[in-house]
Amino acid sequence: xxxxxxxxxxxxxxxxxxxxxxxxxxxxxxxxxxxxxxxxxxxxxxxxxxxxxxxxxxxxxxxxxxxxxxxxxxxxxxxxxxxxxxxxxxxxxxxxxxxxxxxxxxxxxxxxxxxxxxxxxxxxxxxxxxxxxxxxxxxxxxxxxxxxxxxxxxxxxxxxxxxxxxxxxxxxxxxxxxxxxxxxxxxxxxxxxxxxxxxxxxxxxxxxxxxxxxxxxxxxxxxxxxxxxxxxxxxxxxxxxxxxxxxxxxxxxxxxxxxxxxxxxxxxxxxxxxxxxxxxxxxxxxxxxxxxxxxxxxxxxxxxxxxxx
Numbered sequence: 056x057x058x059x060x061x062x063x064x065x066x067x068x069x070x071x072x073x074x075x076x077x078x079x080x081x082x083x084x085x086x087x088x089x090x091x092x093x094x095x096x097x098x099x100x101x102x103x104x105x106x107x108x109x110x111x112x113x114x115x116x117x118x119x120x121x122x123x124x125x126x127x128x129x130x131x132x133x134x135x136x137x138x139x140x141x142x143x144x145x146x147x148x149x150x151x152x153x154x155x156x157x158x159x160x161x162x163x164x165x166x167x168x169x170x171x172x173x174x175x176x177x178x179x180x181x182x183x184x185x186x187x188x189x190x191x192x193x194x195x196x197x198x199x200x201x202x203x204x205x206x207x208x209x210x211x212x213x214x215x216x217x218x219x220x221x222x223x224x225x226x227x228x229x230x231x232x233x234x235x236x237x238x239x240x241x242x243x244x245x246x247x248x249x250x251x252x253x254x255x256x257x258x259x260x261x262x263x264x265x266x267x268x269x270x271x272x273x274x275x276x277x278x279x280x281x282x283x284x285x286x287x288x289x290x291x292x293x294x295x296x297x298x299x300x301x302x303x304x305x306x307x308x309x310x311x312x313x314x315x316x317x318x319x320x321x322x323x324x325x326x327x328x329x330x331x332x333x334x335x336x337x338x339x340x341x342x343x344x345x346x347x348x349x350x351x352x353x354x355x356x357x358x359x360x361x362x363x364x
Contacts, residue, residue: 058258058293059255060297061133062133063297065118065139066198068139069170070110070111073160073170074108075162076168078104078160079159080104081104081158083156084154084156088177089156090180092182102183103158110199111198112195116252116255117130117205118131119184130184130205134178134180135176136176138173140171143166147167154172155173155174157170157172158170185206189202196213196214210249211252213226213230215290216253216297234282235279239274241274241277241282243345246259253293254293258289258296260325260349260350261325262285266284267355268281269351269359271358271359324339334355337353339352
């Protein structure tokens with residue numbers, strides 16, 4: 056599933072390629088892909104023509120294109136396999152067999168474009184959503200200066216690339232306190248999108264390995280410094296992944312130009328079961344965790360005696 060670095064790579068691509076473009080026509084090829092739009096596929100297709108794309112913003116794994124109609128945005132979630140692909144020039148006629156929604160655009164310079172939502176596994180979705188004010192009065196997410204966020208995203212916490220929770224800010228301090236106040240394991244807290252958003256299984260395992268912290272370590276027993284170290288490691292690993300275009304294990308995750316990320320070559324813990332730990336040489340182990348897997352080093356990340364499972 057695309058995590059924060061992958062979604063940020065897509066957001067950045069949209070910001071560079073489609074902002075200022077006008078929507079001429081919207082085609083819904085699969086109704087299920089707009090299931091979160093309250094008016095259904097017909098209304099979705101009717102709401103977009105004539106609108107211009109003003110901002111490309113993101114919070115956690117959600118991204119949105121602010122429209123020039125006040126208070127509205129085109130909201131998207133990539134799900135497990137969603138892709139947003141910009142077509143132009145010689146690729147304009149290219150069409151994926153998994154195309155779910157196509158927006159026909161005219162760029163600010165008059166060039167015809169299409170923005171394709173391609174989704175093999177169909178867990179992703181698009182909708183036209185109303186914007187609502189942020190409780191703290193700060194910008195809704197990375198890529199926007201407006202203190203607005205799509206209403207369906209209002210319950211999602213800010214992510215570690217958001218300037219509002221940057222290291223050293225009151226927002227980061229409040230996040231540390233919020234994590235320490237919970238009675239759960241540290242990995243469960245990292246995966247809770249209402250606590251901190253954008254971190255998935257891959258980057259949680261990588262961050263915990265870097266911070267030499269076991270995934271089941273109880274948050275209530277962790278010091279401020281220990282929680283801060285885990286968050287710093289999570290931010291660091293996601294920024295490194297972002298610089299390499301994200302993590303891609305197959306052809307499902309690509310950026311807006313169709314290129315895959317390659318941070319998977321740098322993974323130290325996730326998916327490395329049976330291989331030696333890069334830090335101490337012990338064998339990385341895999342444990343079952345929340346119907347998925349957790350990878351850790353038994354030496355560098357010893358399981359606490361009173362661990363929260």
